[in-house]
Amino acid sequence: MRDSALKAGLVGLAVGAGVCLALYGLASRRRRRRKGADPGERDRSALLRAASGIPLVSSSGRREQAGMDFPNSPHVLETDDVQNLIYLLESTKDAAIQEQILITLSNSAAFSINQDTIRNLGGLPVVGKMLSVPVANVKEKALNALNNLSMNIQNQEVIKVYIAKVCEETCSAPLNSELQLAGLRLLTNMSVTNNYHYMMTSSIPGFINLLSAGNERTQVQVLKVLVNLSANPAMTEHLLKAQASFLLSLFDSCIKEDVLLRLLVFVTNLTKHMKKDKNTVNYEYNEDSVFSVLWGDSTVCAQKLASLFHHHDAEVRLQVAALIRQQC
Known part of the structure; x- marks a missing residue:
């Protein structure tokens, strides 16, 4: 029962800016109070205990389309908030939690200041690793997050290392699926300039097949x-x-x-x-x-x-x- 309640609370992690900020404010305060303890274990314990009180919210109203301005998302996340989101994403193996965190990062990345913060805190590689998770929904949300993050030229220099993987996932995804469309949206952003076209050359037959x-x-x-x-x-x-x-x-x-x-x-x-x-x-x-x-x-x-x-x-x-x- 305890494990079920904990999981239910974590799945609701990404909804509501005020709840997210309260969660990570509490987590940050707990981290500061526990100096001298094992940071990894203490950080994770604090985050999980703080998250356990968040109610599960239906996902039916989520706005996930890349590039959109999400009115219900936080306009600017504090550095600690972003850092804790990245830490949770990197440490959890639960696909439902990964999906919710990626939605939060995607929504926040609709704002340029958050794009810089996520990059500066090393969040881009963490999101990029989610493309290797064998769960379609997680891959789709990772692609949506990278798509919003790719609106930033400096971010594109980091995201370019995933172009081959994105092309592969896009061309092999179920036809007309949301995963495929998410990949195509990211590739559209990454192909606005000529800088990375050469990385997509081998995928041209796949694109033509999708057409x-x-x-x-x-x-x-x-x-x-x-x-x-x-x-x-x-x-x-x-x-x-x-x-x-x-x-x-x-x-x-x-x-x-x-x-x-x-x-x-x-x-x-x-x-x-x-x-x-x-x-x-x-x-x-x-x-x-x-x-x-x-x-x-x-x-x-x-x-x-x-x-x-x-x-x-x-x-x-x-x-x-x-x-x-x-x-x-």
């Missing part, structure tokens, strides 16, 4: 990554070599505008870079490659674009016109 097999939400998210990659001339050849026999089927008025617009930008970027670098055209491409599908039979592509030129959405028509101008 083919995924639902609309997945297609939009993966296209955000592909558009970022296509803006970098150094990635042009890698993208043109990718196998995408289905690509022209997406150039259709029945495709949702959010998908279609990003696809058109993706192709426009590749076209622009090809015009500047003739070497990409001279490369020998497979018949199902992006290059061969789009430009192997230019008549088919031209017919598709001509049809889209009469699309009901003005933005789509403008982007089609921009692509046609690049091809001239």
Whole structure:
């Protein structure tokens, strides 16, 4: 009974800023009073005893989408509060507790000052280690936390070491799952600049596969990554070599505008870079490659674009016109 009550209290750890601050204030005071004792054991005991009085709260109202401003989260966490959160995350093996702590860190990381504090206290590697926990919910919450933390350029320099792992988890996750979407959101942030594109090169076939097999939400998210990659001339050849026999089927008025617009930008970027670098055209491409599908039979592509030129959405028509101008 005692163990059950303790676990129930810990699972509620991440809800309510006032409760969190009270918890860690108490924990910090207990740590200061117990000088001379074994810090690891004493710290953990104090945190667990303080947490045991927190009631379990339903998770139905949690706001977890990366990059959002969470009105119920603390605007600024004290250094001791962040330090204790990181300590708990690093020391516990309970997946439910890990998940709740990651939600708290993710929410707090919506504010830039907390992003710096978490980095300065060594929290990024602790969150990154959660990507190796064999529990999908924990991985998803870790990706959400890293996504918010990646809004900070200095944090990106630390997070970059996890790009290969994130790509692997994203491409192998259950199709259209929240875990997959969380990975794609983080990769979108990490691909805004050209700095880390080379770390994603080997995953381009996986991204293309998600574009083919995924639902609309997945297609939009993966296209955000592909558009970022296509803006970098150094990635042009890698993208043109990718196998995408289905690509022209997406150039259709029945495709949702959010998908279609990003696809058109993706192709426009590749076209622009090809015009500047003739070497990409001279490369020998497979018949199902992006290059061969789009430009192997230019008549088919031209017919598709001509049809889209009469699309009901003005933005789509403008982007089609921009692509046609690049091809001239």
